[in-house]
Amino acid sequence: MLPSRPGPPAVLPSPAPVLSSEVADALTTGRPVVALESTLLAHGLPRPDNRAAADEVEAAVRAGGAVPATIAVLDGVPHVGLTAEQVDRVCADPDLDKLAVRDLPVALALGRSGATTVSSTALLAAAAGIGVFATGGLGGVHREAADTFDESADLTTLSRTPLLVVCAGVKSILDVPATLERMESLSVTVVGYRTTTFPGFYIADSGSTVDWAVSSPEEAAAVLAARRGLAPGGVVVANPLPDDEQLDPGLHDRVIADALAAAAQAGVRGKAVTPFVLDHLHRVSEGATLAVNVRLVLRNAELAGRIAAALAAVPR
Structure with a gap:
């Protein structure tokens, strides 16, 4: 009798996202929730400014009528909605990994522990049943992409994620x-x-346009519902941004050129470029x-x- 062949190796399930009690209650009762990325806190803003900004961003979501859900991975477990102590950890740890979708597994x-980018935040938010997400700026196609094929995973993730x-x-x-x-x-x-x-992040006008506009949170929510x-x-x-709140466009063009040149000279590539350039911009612009x-x-x-609140009112 031939010996039996071993079966396929057992597949251990990935840890399920842990929802904070407030986020879980909001999703259960149909109240609006807004997802927030944690890479902004861990890698986008300098310490200790990042910790104060974390509270301000969550307060802004609440002012709009929704529950904030900052997302991060801590000790191998995705968390949707963080406690104050967990936010402290994300903001204080200089060695926190930067996790896009490909890094999550x-x-x-x-x-491991890490801060989530736009792509991984979107994925985890949608998995938790959250339909609206706020961030600063998206990733996209890099200026040297014709040679490097450098394109953010944000774009492909958004192409298949319903939020x-x-x-x-x-x-x-x-x-x-x-x-x-x-x-x-x-x-x-x-x-x-x-x-x-189409805005240019620090400036109101990137020089590009889009075909469509919405005039209210209700219209934006209706577009998502239709999609x-x-x-x-x-x-x-x-x-x-309003014109009177944007960075001076002339200063913007100068510091961006300087920052990109500094990154190239330092040999910085891939996902390390963004935090390097943001730090350079902060220093050269003297905090502007x-x-x-x-x-x-x-x-x-x-x-x-406000959009999440309007979306909560749309019949399913």
Whole structure:
């Protein structure tokens, strides 16, 4: 009798996302919830400013009428909604990993801790049943992409994830026209909030436009509801800063050029470019970019709260 062959190895289930009690209660009772990324706190803002900003962003979501759900992976477990102590940990740990979608399996399997990017936050938010997400700026197509194929996973994730993300466009270091073309190819719905001008993160006008605009949180929520009824994929609501709150456009162009040149000279590549450039911008602009960054995130968080509240009122 031939010996029996061993069966396939057992597959251990990944840890299920842990919802904070407030987020779990809100989702159970149908109250609006807004997802927030943690990479902004761990890698996008300098310490100790990041800790104060974390509270301000959550307060802005509440001002818009929704419950904030900051997302991070701690010791291999995804958390949707963080306690004050967990936010302290995310903001204080300089060695926290930066986790995009491709990194999540490794972090979960090996018990690592990390801050979630736009792509991984969107994935975990949608898995938890959250339909609205607020961030600063999306990732996209990098300026050297024709040679490097460097494109953020944010775009492909949004093409198949059913949620709405409020942002101030894409990060200034990127190729904005190429990013918009890529989102069109991926069938990501893009609308401006009360404008057809696509914002440039620190500045109100990137030089590119979008075809559609919505004039209210209710219209934005209706677009997401309609998208859900048609096909998988997300909706981007581009929310520009008012002209009097943006970074001076001349200063913006100078510091971006300087930052990209410094990154190239230092040999910085891949996902390390964004935090390097943001730190350079903060130092060269003497804090002006940091102030603008916080302002735009707060505006996006408040608008996302209002859209989430409107979405909660849409019949399922």
